[in-house]
Amino acid sequence: MAVPPVRVLVLWCPDWPVVAAGLAAGVSAHLPAAVFLANRVVACSAVARTAGIRRGMRRREAQSRCPEIVVLGADPGRDARLFEPVAAAVEELVVGVEVVRPGVVAVPVRGAAGYFGGESSLMELLAEHVPTRTGVECQLGVADGLFAAMLAARRSALVEPGDSAGFLASLSITELEQPDADRGDLVDLLRRLGLRTLGDFAALTERDVASRFGAAGVLAHRLSRGLADRPPHRRRPPPELSITEEFDPVLDRVDAAAFVARTLATKFHSGLAARGLACTRLGIYATTEQGEELARVWRCAEPLTPQGIADRVRWQFEGWLRAGEGVRPTAGVSRLRLDPEETVAGHSLQLGLWQGSAGAARGLGDEPMLAAERAGRAFVRVQGLLGPDSVATAVLGGGRGPAERVRSVPWGDRPEVSSEPAAPWPGRLPAPSPATVYTGQVPATVLDESGAPVELTERQRLTAPPYRVAVEDGPERQVLQWAGPWPVTARWWAPGRQGDKARVQVLLDGGGREQGDLALLLLLEEHSNPLWTVEGMYD
Template sequence: MRVAALWFPDWPVQAADLDEEVAPGVVAGPVAVAANHHVEVCNGPARGAGVRRGMRVRQAQAVCPELVVLDANPERDGAVFGAIADSLDDVASSVEILRPGLVIVDLAAAGAFHGGEDRALEMLIDATARAGVDCLVGAADEIATALIAARHAGRGAVVAAGESREFLAGEPVGVLIAEAALGVDARLVEQLGKLGVRRLGELAGLPRGQVVTRFGQAGAKAQSIAQATPDRRVAPELAVTELRVGLTPEEPIERVDAAAFAARQLASLLHGKLDAAGLVCVRLEVVAEFTSGQRLERVWRTREALDEEATANRVRWQLDGWLSTARAAEAGGIGRLELVPVEVAPPEAGELFGARTSDEQVRRAVARVQSQLGVDKVLVPRPAGGRGVAERVEFVPYGEARDPAPRGTWPGRIPGPLPARLGGGMNHPASRFYLVSAKDEPVIVTAEAELNAEPYAAKWGAYVYRVAGWAGPWPVDAQWWTAEPGSRVARLQLVGQADGEEVQRAWLLYFARGAWRVEAAYF
């Protein structure tokens, strides 16, 4: 399989220019698109002046006084891009829109038809050429790799067949969140950076089991991208005809407002069927049959399951684009409209109450549980101040407003990355940990806050580990007035490996009253 990804950088700015929302030549200067008083997208001149995504509009205007700020308009972005994507139909048969400003094409089929991959790529670029519109192209064996290649070095890249993993190895981990269509959580990338994983090649080389254990399915997905794991085809044909919905209007649809009404009506019908089947739609095909007999089709894909509003929006964007083109004007009005969910799936397990849970639904559900069990029985964690691990997480009743955690530098606090699993507490029997030297003597912390011998082996429950490394000990001076006279309290980081195991394990140990306890584990 070969995939081409066509990426239109800063698409909302380009869409505003194509839709003549701004005066000619304005986008040559700094322009930003904002929503909720924050910058969502900014063009190259604006970034050169210091404007960044997420920045408050006032701050952006202070940084760049000549900045032109436009209101976000998803309907305009989708409709204008739908018209551009239509021009690809003359070059490729399998075209799929991931979002306004990003489209993928089955390059293998297009190359076979046009006599070569290079020729097909050239024709794809020519088909989308518009005055003032920038387009970068990436090509690879997988969809995810092609998306990353389109952003490579700010000019795109063509990855030769079979060389995806070598290409990805040198890419920074941050590219996983540069493109929202990849569906990688920004918090995961932040954690990888704290662990010292800087390149996709380093992520690809990590043991699969440890990645899944530490980061769950989010980590497995990110590693699959880094390993160039083969994925699905572009716009594959799937048999879901029983979920298809259609509408034949009394009069052909020729106006955008009529198209918007039909889109909302069809979206409601479609999601009624999906709800009855217990499914959600992640890839939707919009089919329009014009009175002249012409038939237009377009596939939209989203990173998250489509709800009724999102479905209606995409249908409206597509119909707006079709009705605005000269091709549609010659074909007459739309005499038949259909929605085909070409890819469906069960609701994700991570969504607590289904695929379209709102915050209000969650609050109502939690309130019912609290009414039965008590307010203090439904707790949520929040960051707290402290030096250790357990004391930096505070559990508070759901919905209860409390003062923010005290700010402070907390000298001597445990540095990140923090352990993934807390122990059962210092007095819990399962927290007992035994550390011995090569002479089978107990290893303890001396009065000088040093180990009396080098750790050689450790015993935790029924398991015995050979010590592979350690760091510390570090004296714990907090609440010294509560300690027993002459007691020594310290922390130690320890790495060990059991016989017959291929992976190493790590713990944060706590020494008090002459014994070791497991405060937290790094696995």
């Protein structure tokens, strides 16, 4: 059904992740800068783009093209926190502000345009008001529907009513791939089929699109035609779907709010799922101890998962609690309410035929719930009893040593890789990795056949083969086999850098003991006094 979309105004802050990171780090806007995640560019400034930096580029390639580029880390919480003053500035003039994502807000046009004398006057007013209040540059666009309005904002365009399809027709098919909607595979397939523009895709019949590309393709096809992404849901969500929580003591720290958000998100999502619904517009309403009312609505292109709900609550609390003087609330939050402002049918979240529990498969009457979901709920309950750090997920990243490659992330936080595991990493220890990695230093003594300490030469070689090893104050053991060294030279260009490091694998004789031979990973750090430590132990 062709649903006429409503008129929407979108305010877009270009390169917002870079702008937010630069503001937090005190980096000048005139310097080339880029935000990296897993050693790839996720956003870059206009100055960096003139030097040839592009999204998806590896960090090494970006630094080779622009050696002076400022490297910044990705932080969604920081982006949301620093964007809250921008959303508040828009809200000073227009009601009904919805945050699409940090850097993008959408507002309904109809009422505000009538009050301020037309859509063009409204755009001019906001374009002057927001930079004056926040110091952040922005672009605005108006069109029928959120998707067309977002693309209009990137071009500072006002698309006349009914002309959205014509405006979209000449744009590249890659415009379907938005940060809040993962359509990379679909866009790649459409390009390989010869569909280069949104108009090419819109010219196909909806029946053909549905039979070839499924529900995701139908949604993208509607957007390409300038239609609403989904039919309007006239039924107002019942009040019992909202969830309210009282806090004593009050929430005045972001980490405590993030922990509470995970529990509430799971409960909120379960209530919707029980009625076959999913939330696409989330209202977050808070009351402080002093009676201050805080409110924000988050709009999402796809139905929100429990993780997505928790993320948005955490981001919003960062924006409220870490705002500047005179903007942030004067007291902690004593009451929080989550409202499903807009819901859609949750059929896309329904379990597959063979994804039920083992009990259900055997006819034992157990409800069809994924094992991962049951485990997740148990982990959240453990965190509620013992604290957010009591359950952690090991995330494998890049690095040279085994301890550098693994970091623990509290359960419920997004397990983002901080460094690319597949990068070259010169000096990386070859497989297999040790089964046990020690967190503290376990000193060791490594001697050669003459009894002299084994050290590292300037050419990154051992002064002599290891012959005997003593761990801490234990007895010396003879080395049966050894391999290495694997040298690590870090920050060789930096003045006052630390000494070099090298790793050595050794197999020690058990000496007739019951425990048998012992395989260790030893680390030699070259300082004023060379230091050997046990970094890991092999099974």
